[in-house]
Amino acid sequence: MIDAKGVEVALGERTVLSDVDIEVRKGEVFGLVGPNGSGKTTLLRTLYRTAPLQAGAIEVAGLPLRTTGRRRLAQVLAATTQETENRASLTVREVVEQGRVPHLGLLQPMRDEDRDIVAKALAATSLEAEANRDVRTLSGGERQRVAIARALAQRPRILVLDEPTNHLDLRHQFGILDLLRSLANDGLAILLTLHDLRQAVEYCDRVAVLNGGRIAAAGAPADVLDEHLLAEVFGVRGTLRHTDGRPTLDLHGIA
Numbered sequence: 268m269i270d271a272k273g274v275e276v277a278l279g280e281r282t283v284l285s286d287v288d289i290e291v292r293k294g295e296v297f298g299l300v301g302p303n304g305s306g307k308t309t310l311l312r313t314l315y316r317t318a319p320l321q322a323g324a325i326e327v328a329g330l331p332l333r334t335t336g337r338r339r340l341a342q343v344l345a346a347t348t349q350e351t352e353n354r355a356s357l358t359v360r361e362v363v364e365q366g367r368v369p370h371l372g373l374l375q376p377m378r379d380e381d382r383d384i385v386a387k388a389l390a391a392t393s394l395e396a397e398a399n400r401d402v403r404t405l406s407g408g409e410r411q412r413v414a415i416a417r418a419l420a421q422r423p424r425i426l427v428l429d430e431p432t433n434h435l436d437l438r439h440q441f442g443i444l445d446l447l448r449s450l451a452n453d454g455l456a457i458l459l460t461l462h463d464l465r466q467a468v469e470y471c472d473r474v475a476v477l478n479g480g481r482i483a484a485a486g487a488p489a490d491v492l493d494e495h496l497l498a499e500v501f502g503v504r505g506t507l508r509h510t511d512g513r514p515t516l517d518l519h520g521i522a
């Protein structure tokens with residue numbers, strides 16, 4: 268669903284990503300992890316084209332990113348960014364309805380099926396009770412869920428999320444991760460950045476570790492996030508365990 272090869276990105280004078288390959292498949296939750304400044308957000312930004320691709324090639328749902336139109340791209344790929352700030356006076360429902368825009372003709376009003384999709388996106392993110400509130404009055408966590416609801420309303424094949432658990436209390440973190448898991452089980456390809464390596468181990472089918480703009484390792488989290496890599500890349504001590512056949516990560520502090 269996402270096939271990136273040899274991605275190189277420079278911002279200003281700095282080369283921020285070099286020789287990055289990733290492949291995200293239908294039905295999987297793929298985590299991008301790495302220390303601060305390692306290039307995670309930049310890699311996501313290349314996908315929605317707010318960071319320039321100097322070299323390499325990216326295909327999304329079989330479409331070459333360089334030559335695909337904005338609207339066509341938005342029909343297959345939806346993204347939530349760290350900037351969930353909304354300055355206009357819109358209700359939660361109106362923001363989520365924006366997700367339908369790539370599927371409607373110019374000036375075409377919302378159809379019943381669009382309203383139904385919006386209602387489902389609001390329900391999936393537990394926002395039904397907030398639907399008529401002005402988004403500017405919401406907490407950071409509530410806005411995060413609005414951004415996810417808008418992306419879901421786009422009915423994409425690929426969902427890209429930059430730190431979707433940021434600002435969320437623990438219950439809503441697990442709620443969102445469970446939701447993403449079930450969306451992947453239904454066939455969506457999900458690419459997300461995460462800082463919490465324990466969540467990456469528990470929720471991601473595969474991860475890629477970015478370090479200094481390069482892929483340091485990629486694969487199943489239990490194969491990748493070993494003691495050596497945790498110390499080398501993240502500077503922490505950690506141990507992987509298997510409980511009831513599922514991997515979990517214990518972190519013990521600074522290496």
Ligand SMILES: Nc1ncnc2c1ncn2[C@@H]1O[C@H](COP(=O)(O)OP(=O)(O)OP(=O)(O)O)[C@@H](O)[C@H]1O
Pocket residue numbers: 278279280281283301302303304305306307308309310
């Ligand atoms: N517009 C820019 N101009 C120059 N350098 C930039 C620009 N944007 C980001 N960078 C640099 O690119 C590098 C990668 O940044 P990026 O935001 O992709 O990292 P990240 O892994 O998402 O970090 P974090 O975990 O802190 O969110 C950093 O060193 C950052 O300072």
